[in-house]
Amino acid sequence: MIFILAKMAGFEGVLNLFRYITFRSGAAVMTALIIALWIGPRFILWLKGKQGKGQPIRSDGPASHLLTKKGTPTMGGLMILISMTVSTVLWMDVTDGFTWACLFVTLGFGAIGFMDDYDKVVKRSAKGVSGRIRLLLEFVIAGAAVWYIGTRDGHTLYLPFLKDAGLYLGFGYIIFGAFIVAGFGNAVNLTDGLDGLATMPVIIAALTLGVIAYVAGNIRFSDYLGIHHVPGSGELAVFVGALIGACLGFLWFNAPPAAVFMGDTGSLALGGALGTIAVVTNHEIVLLLIGGLFVLETVSVIVQVVSFKTTGKRVFKMAPLHHHYEQLGWSESTVVIRFWIVSLILALAGLSTLKLR
Template sequence: MLYLIAEHLGFPGVLNLIRYLSFRTGGAVATALLIGLIIGPKFIGWLRLRQGKGQPIREDGPQTHLAKRGTPTMGGLMILTALSISVLLWMDLANSFTWVCLFVTLAFGSIGFLDDYDKVTKASHKGLSSRIRLLLEFAVAGFASWLVIRQIGTELYLPFMTGVSIDLGWFYIAFAAFTIVAFGNAVNLTDGLDGLATMPVIIASVAFLIIVYLVGNVRFAAYLGIPHVPGAGDLAIFCGAIIGAGLAFLWFNAPPAAVFMGDTGSLALGGALGAIAVTSHHEIVLGIIGGLFVVEAMSVIIQVFYYKRTGKRIFLMAPIHHHFEKMGWAEPTVVIRFWIIALILALAGLSTLKIR
C-alpha cells in the first residue's frame, strides 16, 4: 500500500526509500514485530477468556506436559494478523506472487482454525477428520499452484546443478500442491513443544528471504546459475513479515508458553513456506532448509507404518521430539538442540546456491 502511494506521488524525498526492496523488507520485519508485541497481551487474555480450559493435552504424552493445561491455543491468529497487516502495508500490490502466498497462508490458517476450534469446543485433541482437512488443503494448494505455474512454467530445477531442470508439464501442479500441503503438515507436527516450531520457521524464512531476493534479481540469478523468476524478489517482504510476526509470537511462546500457535499458526506458516519455495523454483531446497520438519513428519509416518504391521514401535513416541523427551531430555534441551539442527540445515540449503 505504501509502495502504491509513493509510486503515485513519484517517490519524492524520503519516500524514495520505499522504491528499494531491502528497505521495504526491513520495514515488514519491524512492522510485524511491533504489531505482534502490541496486540499480544490483550490477544492472549481474550483467548484465555474465550477458551477456558485451553488446548487439550494428550494423556499418553510426557507427564511434564500436564502442567500446560489451561494454556490457550489459536495464537496463530496473532501471527496472521501481524503478518497480513505488514505484508499489505509494504508489498507492491501489483505483485501477484505475494497475493498467492498470502492466499495460501490465510486459507491454511483458516483450515487450522477450524481444527483448533473443534478441539477446544469438544475438549479433544483429535479435531477435524484428516480426510476433510487434507481435501481442503489440496484444494487450496492446487488452485494456488495453478496460478503460479501460469507465470513460472512447469520446470523442476535440481540443486547442485546449473540450469538442469525437468519439465513436469501439468503434473507440476500435483507436485507443487503436494509440496505445500506436505510442508504445512510437517510444521504442524513439529509444533509440540514451547518454541520448537517457531524458531525453525523463522530460520527457514531468513534463508528463503535470501533465496527469493537472488532469484528475483536477473544478475544475481545468472551469476549463481539459479532460475530467474521476475517478481519473486517481492516475496522477501513476505519472508520478512513471517520473521517479524514469528519473533513477536516467540516472545510469548518462550517457555513456559503463555499461548500456543495451534494448527491455526503452524499450518499457515508451513503452507506459506511451501508456497514461497514453489514460486521461487526451490522446492527441493526447501526439503534441505526445512529438513527438521521433514524428519518430524517422517518419524510419524514410519511409526504408524511399522506399528500397523508389527504392533511394535520404533520410537518411544512420535513425533520424534517426544521420543527424546521420553528418553529423559528436558523440554528446553530438545528445543534448543533442534534449533541448532534447523540452523545447520538452513546453511546447508543456502550452500546449494553456490555449489553448482
Template structure:
C-alpha cells in the same frame, strides 16, 4: 499499500525513493509485524484464555509431563496471522501476483487451522476437525495456488523442477507439476504441524526457513544476481522477500509469548498456515528441493512418524519410544529446553547447508 502511495512521489521527494527498494520494505515489514505482535499479544492471549473457559486442549497421545500445560490456550497462530497479513499488505507491491498467491495459501490454511483450534477451545474437543476434512481443504487450496503459479510464471519455468547443485538443469514435469506442487505445499504444512509439540520448538525453525527464503526470493527475483549465481530467474518473485520479512517479525513477536513456559500455543492456525506459506514460496522460486534441506528438521519429524506407524503396522514394534521425534527424546529423559535448543541448532545447520546450494553449482 505504502509502495503504491509513496514510491511514485520519489521523483519529487527523494526520501520516498526508499520505498522502491525491496530491502527497505522487507525491513519495514519485519518491524511492523514485530510491533503488531507485541502490541496485540496480551489482548489476543486474554481473549483466547476466555474462550477456552478452563478446558484442556492437551492431546492424549503425548508424554505425561504435558499435562502440566493444561489450560494454556491454543490458536496463538491467530496473532501471527494478524501481524503477518497486515504488515505484508502495508509494505508489498499490490500488483504482484506471486505475493497474492502466497497470501491465499497462508490465509486459507490459517482458516482451516482456525476452525480446528476453535473446536478445541470452545467445544472441549482435543481432536478438532477430522484429518480427512483438513486434508481436503488443504489440497483444494494448494491446487488452486499451484494452477495460479503456472499461469503467471513464464512457460519455460511454469511446470519445471530445478535441481540444487546443478546449473541450467530443469526437469519439465508437465501436467504432473500440479500434484507435485500440491504435495510440497500440503507436506510442508503438515510437517510444521507435527513439529509444533514443545514450547518454541517450531516457531524458530520456521523463522530460520523464512529468513533463508527471503534471501533466496530476493536473489531469484533479481536478474543480475540470479545470472551471477546461475539461478533460474523468476521475474517478480523478489517481492516475496517482503512476505518472508513479515514472517520473521511475526515469529519473533510470537516467540516472546511462546518461550518456555509458553503463555500460548501456536496451534494449527499458525503451524498449518506457516508451513503452507513456506511450501508456496518454494514453488514460486523453484527451490522445492532446497526447502526439504532448509526445512530438514520438519522432514525428520515427519519421517519419524511415518517410520513409527509403518513399523508398528508391519511388525507390531515401535522404533521410537514415541513419535514425533521430539517426544522420543522426552521419553528418554531429556529436558524440554534441551530438546528445543538442540533442534534449533540442527535447523540452523540445515539452513546453512541449504543456502550453500546457491553457490555450489
C-alpha cells in the same frame, strides 16, 4: 500499499527509500513485530476468556504435558496471521501476484487450522476436524495457488546442483507443488509440540527462503549463481520479513513456559507459507534440506506408524521425534534449543546449494 503511494509520488526525496525491497523488508519485520507485541497481551487474555480450560492436551503424549501445559490457550496463530497480513499489505507492491499467492495459501491454511482448533476447544477433544477433510481442503487451496504460480513461471521442476536443469511436468507440476505445500503445512504442524520448538525453525527457514527469493528475482544475482531467474519473486522478501517479525512477536509470548500456543491455526499457515515460497522460487527440492527438521519429524511419525502396524514394535519411544528425546530424559528446553541448532545447520546447508552449480 505504501510502495504504490510512493511510486505515484515519483519516489521523490525520502520516498526513494520505498523503492528498495531491502528497506521495505526491514520495515515489514519491525511493523509485524510491533503489532504482535502490542496485541499479544490483550489477545491472550481474550483467548483465555473464550477458551476457559485452554487447549485439550493429547492423552497419548508425554505425561508431564498434562500438568505443565494444561490450561494454556491455543489459536495464538491468529496473532501471527493478523500482524503478518497487515505488515505485508502495508509494505508490499500490491501488484505482485506471487505475494498474493503466498498470502492466499497462508490465510487459507490458517482458516483450516482455525476450524480444527475451534473444534478441539468446543468439543474438548484433541482430535479436531477429520484428517481427510483437512487434507482435501489443503490440496484444493495449494493446488489453486500452484496453478496460478505455474501460469506465470511455467510448470518445470528445477534440479539443485545443476545449472538451469529442469524437468517439465506439465499438469503433474500442480500435483507435485500442491503436495509440497500441503506436506510442509502438516510437517510444521507435527513439529509444533513444545514451547517455541516450531517457531524458530520457521523463522530460520523463512529467512533462508527470503534470501533465495531475493536473488532469484534479481537477474544479475541469479545469472551469477546459475539459478533460474523468477521475475517478481524478489518481492517475497517483504512477505518473509513480515512473517519473521510476526513469529518473533509470537515467540515473545510462546517462550517457555508458553502463555499461548499457536495451534493448528499458526502451524498449518506457516508451513503452507514455506512451501509456497519454495514453489515460487523453484526450490522445492532444496526446501527438503532447508526445512529438514520438519521432514525428520514427519518421517519419524511415518516410520513409527508403519513399524507398529507391520511388526507391532515401535522404533521410537514416542513420535514425533521431539517426544522421543523427551522420553530419553532430555528437558524440554534442551530439546528445543538443540533442534533450533539442527535447523540452523540444515538451513545453512540449503543456502550453500545456491553456489553448487
